[in-house]
Amino acid sequence: MNDxxxxxxxxxxxxxxxxxRMSLSSQGYDLRVANDGDAALDVIKDWAPDLVIxxxxxxxxxxxxxxxxxxxxxxxxxxxxxxxGEERTKIQALDAGAxxxxxxxxxxxxxxxxVRANLRRAPEAEPGQPIEVGDFRIDPEGHxxxxxxxxxHLTPKEFDLLLYLARRAGKVVSHRELLNAVWGGQNVQxxxxxxxxxxxxxxxxxxxxxxxxxxxxxxxxxxLDPAGS
Numbered sequence: 336m337n338d339x340x341x342x343x344x345x346x347x348x349x350x351x352x353x354x355x356r357m358s359l360s361s362q363g364y365d366l367r368v369a370n371d372g373d374a375a376l377d378v379i380k381d382w383a384p385d386l387v388i389x390x391x392x393x394x395x396x397x398x399x400x401x402x403x404x405x406x407x408x409x410x411x412x413x414x415x416x417x418x419x420g421e422e423r424t425k426i427q428a429l430d431a432g433a434x435x436x437x438x439x440x441x442x443x444x445x446x447x448x449x450v451r452a453n454l455r456r457a458p459e460a461e462p463g464q465p466i467e468v469g470d471f472r473i474d475p476e477g478h479x480x481x482x483x484x485x486x487x488h489l490t491p492k493e494f495d496l497l498l499y500l501a502r503r504a505g506k507v508v509s510h511r512e513l514l515n516a517v518w519g520g521q522n523v524q525x526x527x528x529x530x531x532x533x534x535x536x537x538x539x540x541x542x543x544x545x546x547x548x549x550x551x552x553x554x555x556x557x558x559l560d561p562a563g564s
Contacts, residue, residue, distance in 0.1 A: 339365040340454055341382065345375040345389035345401065346416070355388065358443050359450070372396025376404060386412045386454055388446075391424055399424070399431045406432025410478065410491050412453035416441070429535050434492040435518075452518045453492075468504050469561025470548070473497065482540050482548075492517065493536045500549065500559035509556040533557060 342364045344355045352368045360366050367382060369375035371393050378384070387405060391398035402413055414435040415428045425436050435453055437446050466473040472481045478494055480487045489497065495517045500508060510526040518528075537546055547563035 341365045341384040343367050343378055343384040343387045345369045347393050372401040388414045390416045399428050402428055402431040402433045432490050434490055466501050471561050473501055487539050504559050504561045507552045507556055507558045
């Protein structure tokens with residue numbers, strides 16, 4: 336039985352797909368390549384990959400729309416590839432359901448680290464009893480979140496981040512601890528990366544411009560105030 340992790344690469348640039356195919360295959364992953372979003376959806380239907388790596392700029396269907404279509408039916412991790420300067424597009428991709436991003440040009444070691452981290456679910460995200468604290472009800476098994484009775488749709492990484500903070504409600508959690516727990520040890524030196532995901536999470540759970548729930552502790556980390564006091 337083949338137990339290798341399956342990765343689908345979606346990109347219309349032959350040079351990129353060739354490099355990714357060689358590098359990821361050499362690490363023991365089972366690879367398939369699609370040149371556009373429609374082809375990617377066909378592969379997903381028949382092959383069930385464990386992770387998707389997709390470019391954002393593609394013909395016919397953008398990477399953002401592909402993320403949205405995948406996330407409507409599946410929770411598989413999605414890593415998007417974006418060029419430097421596409422900050423707004425990158426944020427849109429995260430909103431559409433992407434779990435992670437890598438900026439071109441990227442080092443293969445960085446991408447491999449992100450792949451490993453996304454394939455390895457954080458221990459804190461394992462199924463367990465629902466958490467009811469303050470204004471939050473979080474169900475780890477069902478991957479659902481309600482804030483003051485309102486259902487909130489989160490991407491898998493946003494969910495893992497909120498769950499980790501909720502299990503330490505009221506306590507300051509350092510940048511390093513959060514990065515290590517949710518994304519893996521390869522990312523502990525990238526606090527700017529964490530800021531992007533915290534900003535996305537805040538947009539979905541906060542009802543006011545000034546954060547009430549996820550509070551920033553300057554130069555240290557973040558603290559969840561579940562009552563929003």
